[in-house]
Amino acid sequence: MSALTLAGLRERWPLLLGALLSVAAGTALLASAMTVADSATRPGLAGLDQRQAFAVRDAFDAVAAIMIISAMLTGLLTVFIVATTFAFAVAERRRDIALLRLLGAGRGQVRLVLLGEALALGTAGSAIGLALTGPAVSAQMWLLRRADFVPGGFELGRPSWPLWTAGGVGVAVALLGVLAASRRASLVPPLEAVRGGGARDRTMTAGRWTVGVLMLLATAAQIAAAARVGLVVALALGMGVALTGAIAASRLAPAVMPLAARALGAPLRPTALGSLVDANGREGVQRSAATAAPVIVLVALVVSVTSALAATATATAVEARDRIDADLVVTTTGAEAAVVAALPGVAAASPESTPDLFIDLPQRTGGGIETERRFDGYAVVDPAGYAALHPVAPVAGSLADLDRDHIAVMERPTDGIGFELGDPATVTVGAQTVPVRIAAILPEQLSTGQQILLHRDLVPDDLLDTAPTDVLVEARSHDDVAAVRAAAEPYGDTAAVEEWITARTEAAQRTNDATLEVLLALSGLYTVMAVANAVVIAGTGRRREHAVARLSGLTRRQVVAATALEAAVTAVTGLVLGLAVAACAVLGIALAARRSVGSAVVEIPWTLLTATAAGSLGLAVAVSALVAALVTRTDPITVAAARE
């Protein structure tokens, strides 16, 4: 039996090389993400004071968080890609399997052969993947450094658990990937070995429908939830919808594919070559669906995640415009704040400073009260000035009640955190810890900047004088704005509010882009590899079909062209389905934005979308043409006459 397994591997090497690569790449990426995440959980804090330690820990946490997200993403992609590849590889071998059945192999033996192959491939793939973990970690670290994510003092560990885990996942995923496919394969009737022409499985099985519909429902549920929760969950929403939607779309693709192929093939049909493309597209549904699957997940993921982050940045700007009613912002220190506020032509000013201090804030969670020490996300304000330039009504209490014993906090229902008026907290400035109570609760906001407001009397003047301070300024009239700005010039950097908000949004967008690069660069490459893989597997199984086409009068060039055209139709179908999934994500994000900032924000990354679409289309066409050219090298009569 093992000889048979090995012989099978030798025979179908392009098919199995594809499967091997998909396991290896997934394992390597998973192991590397977990290795970096593990290294980020042990920040070196020796000799640091509390605030420095917090900053270091925060930076390490950010690395850990993005690597954990990355690991989850790669994990899910590995499952998706490996399962699709293995299932397809099994489906391509119906004739071999029927022959085994004809020669007396029982159903159990067929499953055993296939599971044996999966075990061999999974183990080999995992081993290769683990060997590639070093380079993958280097690539991951290069991306993180490039995005300025890596804090000083970060040391890469060499923990062994990520290797064991990733290796185990690789093998398990390979086995699980063929489990369903092997069951279907064991039902292949032996008669199929005798009859000419490959009958195919009914591609839309009950299992496929079930998974597809369940994933569709999960996608809808996420969109519905997003509409209630708001944009705080945008990234999770983007990724979640992309993955469940892509699984739904690829599971249901065989049902949609013939329709799509018919629609896309319509303009081609009048030509002889076009009609062949059209017919092949409808005939090889399994093949088309397997090729389209990675295209769907690639497009859905890239567009959804990018648009989620872009929409968050934009919505944060929308929110800032809503919540700031000023003309200018002067970026200065506390010492100059009073001078700026007193300039002629100034109607109202709100100095908002961030001196070094920390706040111990008890938060009501579902399980009780947990005190969190906050080293950021606060501002020291003058309540009257703040209220004048921030047209935001508290959901409870009043900003007028802020004084040296009372603070304001922003509610955070999305994080499951609640506050009540009168809740105690402490503010520590230098060596002095002051007990305070919550006197006002502000509505939740997307920006994480000012979640706690402190009265300026809480902070000694000398500390405030040197603290970084934004002074929001409202001029008496529109005509005074320019004069006030000119007058404020000597005291700091001045900007119109709109410029200031735009600059902040752009800075956020730069961080987003860096995050996206870290998250999507490697997993995107992995998916691109999967596209090429599927095309190669689909292409190498068609040697005989191409030979027959050539014997029917097609030139080699025509066969290659027809195959490339067919790949184009398939890729476009995948793109359309992927975009449909992305559209679901964009819809969810828009609804979430409406919940968060009152208006639906739609950000579509056109450039990236165009590049991804053109890239995957080009890749599918180029690879399929290349494979078709390679498998038609042999004289067609030799191939067609060869018996199996």
Place this chain on the structure above:
Amino acid sequence: MNTETASGAVSAMAEGTKTYGSGETALRALDAVSIAVPRSSWTAVMGPSGSGKSTLLHCLAGLERLDAGRVALDGRDITAASDAELTRLRRTAIGFAFQNFNLVTSLTAAQNVALPLRLSGARPARGEVRAALDAVGLGDRLRHRPGQLSGGQQQRVALARAIATRPKVLFADEPTGALDTSSAQAVFALLRSMVEAGQTVVMVTHDPVAAACADSVLFLRDGRLVDRLDGAGAATVAAVLTGLES
């Protein structure tokens, strides 16, 4: 099934009916066909294309199920046999030789011959496999893969496989359909030697010369058994066939 007629038969069908499709496009491939193939005999099945020859063979071998009627193999009723039972039969009692040879292309000639034995859990002796390949004149091609063999050689490997497992019945569908005359003659000689060794051959063919090698020839038309010749020469067989086709 009538046990009287079935008693001497190793493979038999009673009132076998099989229809493909339904309604307008329905095609009756077998229409109340009853046959009994005696042990240690060679039966050829002939008929115009679409007459149901291959369907008859598939149903006798348990590869397809009848809509009505009964099938027996080696004294056992297999009309409604389970997949496991049929699998067991394929390992022990049935061999196949088809026009498209049905070799596993990734395995060598020797591995192909040994495959059914290994699938049934036996560990075939080297000599056994070698002897089977020797018997078909391919003792020097043990390590060749099907791609490195000619059509005639591939068919002989398939027959060696059938020899090695010593099936009671060998079902052959156009076994010489893709072979030149001299390769075909070699195959006929092999089949005859198998019959002489006690095995039974049921062979579908459209070649009167091939059919003339058999002990008896059954003629099918439109799914019905219409004629039968015993020990006829190629010319007689051809004449009957021409009559059926006109």
